[in-house]
Structures are given as structure tokens and as C-alpha cells.
Amino acid sequence: GLAEDIDEGNVTPRDDPKARGKYLAEKYGWDKDIGARKIWCFGPETTGPNVILDTTKGVQYLNEIKDSCVAAFQWASKEGPLADENMRGCQFEIQDVVLHTDAIHRGGGQIIPTCRRVLLAGLLTGSPRLMEP
Template identity: 40%
Template sequence: QPTEPIMAKSPNRHNKIFMRVEPLEPEIAEMCRTGELGDMKDKKEMTKILREHDWDADVAKKVMRFDSRGNIMINGTKGVQFIDESSDSILSGFDDVMKEGPLAREQMRDCKFIFTHFVPHEDTAHRGLSQLGPASRRACLGSTLLANPVILEPILGIEVRVPQDLVGNVASVLSGKRGKVLDMQQKGIVSIVIGEVPASETFDLSQIMRGQTAGKALWNTFFKSWSPIPKSLVGALIPEIRKR
């Protein structure tokens, strides 16, 4: 969810960076991932694409970074000194957080960071990479935590072909794996169960499915989407991910 700007100081406490974050439109995030939007593309063309997606013209011109994971950094400052020569250092902190988010140090997706204000030290020696990088990183991490971030997990689509009298067994297996049945079709004597299941729940799916259907089920899975992990599981999952 969108946040108010938060302030982070550099290690020497002579520089201040203000940052806020809000969700990035899914279609824009997907363009970043496919390369249709990118830092190496023509800036005017990138601005045109954003304008076609109802972005304000001034905001579209001020994108500092198109991250290939599906995130964007925007320069929302006005009348700030030294912003151009400091942008690379500030973006280094942003890049670090996109690689390793605050919850489980996993990659981040679909975030729009707005760099709202910058209070730099006048001396170049006091606002180098070693100072602005950590400040930017803290600002990105802090604003993300205030936005109530979620951990996403891959969801697999699944199609199971099984005799009609075993359809209930298949539905039971899927529900026991945090999955659900979306549709059922009949082709002759074979029933087709169409559903979805979290990828993390499929490691022993083959064994359980064979046991519940006496080996009479045939199925295939495919990547379908990303979905937030249920809140009841997040508390135990984060420490497990951090152990890796």
C-alpha cells in the first residue's frame, strides 16, 4: 500500500534522503521484466509508453531506473542541488534492495519508489557512494516495511485426468495441499480436474496422488501466477528462508 515519505540519514549524518513507495501497475511492471521498458532504451520512447498508460507527463520524464524485476525509481524532487551527480550513488541503494528485500532477502516485484527530497552536504567528500548508498538503502527498506509488504509464492496450474469415481479423491488431495479445484470436465469415461496448487506443496504430490487414486491419475502442472502467502504461514516461513 502507498506510504508517506520517510527520511534516512547517511552514516556520517550529513545527508538526508526522503523516500516513499506505492504499488506499480502490473502492466508497467511486466514491461520492465520483458525489456519493453528499460534504462538502455530511448528516454523519449519510454516516456511515451508511460504516457499511453495514463502517467503524468512530468512523472514519466523523471524515471531514474527501470528495474528488470518489475520495479521503478522516480525522481520526485524539486529544486534540489547536486541531484544529478548523486543519482548513481542513490540508485545503488535502490538496486541493493530490489535484489534483497526486507522480509526474506528475496527479490522485490511491482514497486514504484518515489525519491521525494534530498538534503545533501555541500562538500563532495561527504556525499559519496559510501554515504548516499547506505542512506538510499535504508530509505527504500524503511518505506517498504511501512507499506505492509507480502511474500509471493509461485502458483502452479494443474490438470488431472482420472476415472470419474476418483474425482473426490483428487479434490481432497488438492485441498490438502492448499490448492483448489477450479473446473471439472468430462471426456468419455475420463474426468478432467482443473485446479491450482502452490509450487511449494508439490514436492510429494506424486506419491500422495498415486496413493489416493491407486495410480490411475495422470496429471501435468504449469506455472500460472504469483500469489501472496497466507499470513498464518509467513511467521514460520521467513526464518526458514533466512536460514538458506
């Protein structure tokens, strides 16, 4: 699957976005636009077999919290909810975000822990399992 392709280096964050989008569309049926421009990062350690995607439409202030969301994703994928071990083969899609209009409430101190809890809660609702090393 995709996790194996990421581990083998067939899909990396350093790939040309258009080539990556074409590959993901052909092999996994992804929308070319999502594979090309909407992958925020891989994790853990920016090269792991998990991805976070931005599938939102017209969310205000989203670029202001992107770095905080990426940090939360890295933290969550490094210390998963079941055994505080790395997650593997997880794809998270950000579908909608509602942010406070006051910038003071959009800082990393508010966004990182909240985003991490949302990611872990989303994973727990998706029937996670422990994998043998």
C-alpha cells in the same frame, strides 16, 4: 500491470524516453515528463520490475549522488526487507533530498547505506507481501 509490461519487454531502460513516456501516460496515467526523463533506473539488474523515479524540484547536488542512489536501489531491490529476496512491482519516488554542503559527506560510503535503509523503510511502511514463485 507495469511489472508484467517490464517483464515482457514492453517497457525497458533502452526504450526511447519520449516513446516510453507516452506509453506510460496512456496505459498507466503517468505524467509524460516523469515517464520520459525522470526514471533513474529499473531494478534489480537494471532490467527488473521495480523503478526509482526522481520527482524532486531544484535539489542541489542531486546529480552528484545519483550513482550512489542507483547502487543503493539495485542492492535494496535485489535483497528486499522481508526474506532477502528480489522485490517485485515496487515504485520509489525521490521527492526531496537535503544534502550536506561539504562534498566529503556526499560520498558513496555515506549515501549508499543511507539510501538503501530509506528505500527499505519506505517499502515496509507500504504493507509489503511475500509472493509465491
